[in-house]
Amino acid sequence: NAGVMQNPRHLVRRRGQEARLRCSPMKGHSHVYWYRQLPEEGLKFMVYLQKENIIDESGMPKERFSAEFPKEGPSILRIQQVVRGDSAAYFCASSPPGTSGYQETQYFGPGTRLLVL
Amino acid sequence: GQSLEQPSEVTAVEGAIVQINCTYQTSGFYGLSWYQQHDGGAPTFLSYNALDGLEETGRFSSFLSRSDSYGYLLLQELQMKDSASYFCAVRGFSGSARQLTFGSGTQLTVLP
Numbered sequence: 680n681a682g683v684m685q686n687p688r689h690l691v692r693r694r695g696q697e698a699r700l701r702c703s704p705m706k707g708h709s710h711v712y713w714y715r716q717l718p719e720e721g722l723k724f725m726v727y728l729q730k731e732n733i734i735d736e737s738g739m740p741k742e743r744f745s746a747e748f749p750k751e752g753p754s755i756l757r758i759q760q761v762v763r764g765d766s767a768a769y770f771c772a773s774s775p776p777g778t779s780g781y782q783e784t785q786y787f788g789p790g791t792r793l794l795v796l
Numbered sequence: 797g798q799s800l801e802q803p804s805e806v807t808a809v810e811g812a813i814v815q816i817n818c819t820y821q822t823s824g825f826y827g828l829s830w831y832q833q834h835d836g837g838a839p840t841f842l843s844y845n846a847l848d849g850l851e852e853t854g855r856f857s858s859f860l861s862r863s864d865s866y867g868y869l870l871l872q873e874l875q876m877k878d879s880a881s882y883f884c885a886v887r888g889f890s891g892s893a894r895q896l897t898f899g900s901g902t903q904l905t906v907l908p
Binding site for chain 1: 800831837839840841883885895897898899900901
């Protein structure tokens with residue numbers, strides 16, 4: 680059973696360009712989470728999605744960032760008009776359906792390292 | 797809001813025992829998780845405590861005291877491969893109650 684998959688693993692963009700990060704959850708998992716990690720820091724929650732629904736985007740910057748989890752295909756985190764401060768590692772996690780919040784374990788992908796020049 | 801405190805660095809020798817503490821402040825509390833992360837790698841789930849007490853999984857154990865808002869990760873028989881960052885994380889009542897709030901991590905260095 681493949682784990683959480685993310686691509687690309689490394690992404691370089693120039694200021695003003697768009698970055699698209701993809702995440703395929705573990706097979707059978709319907710909950711997807713995106714976290715951002717700056718160097719020497721812990722992960723910061725960005726957004727929680729289920730299929731075709733954004734459940735909690737309280738950690739998402741109000742501008743330039745968006746996320747989706749379509750009925751078919753991977754979850755996408757999209758960053759428009761990237762700036763140098765967006766350089767970070769972006770991790771996706773997934774968890775299975777049917778678990779209540781307090782019982783749930785989140786399984787993380789290998790991350791996408793975004794570098795904005 | 798939610799915040800967690802854990803030491804930034806810990807150093808120990810192979811075969812030793814090390815304890816990484818974590819104190820938290822949170823509006824509501826579901827449980828305390830621990831994750832391991834090697835440089836450039838994905839956070840890997842280690843343990844989860846929802847109730848007070850000690851949970852043991854092989855060489856790793858995790859403890860929680862809800863009344864003290866405190867937990868720790870205990871690593872025994874340290875091996876070189878245990879050198880990594882260790883994060884405590886809580887799930888509280890904010891937002892969807894599914895988001896994890898992470899500490900800043902403890903960098904563990906195991907010396908030969």
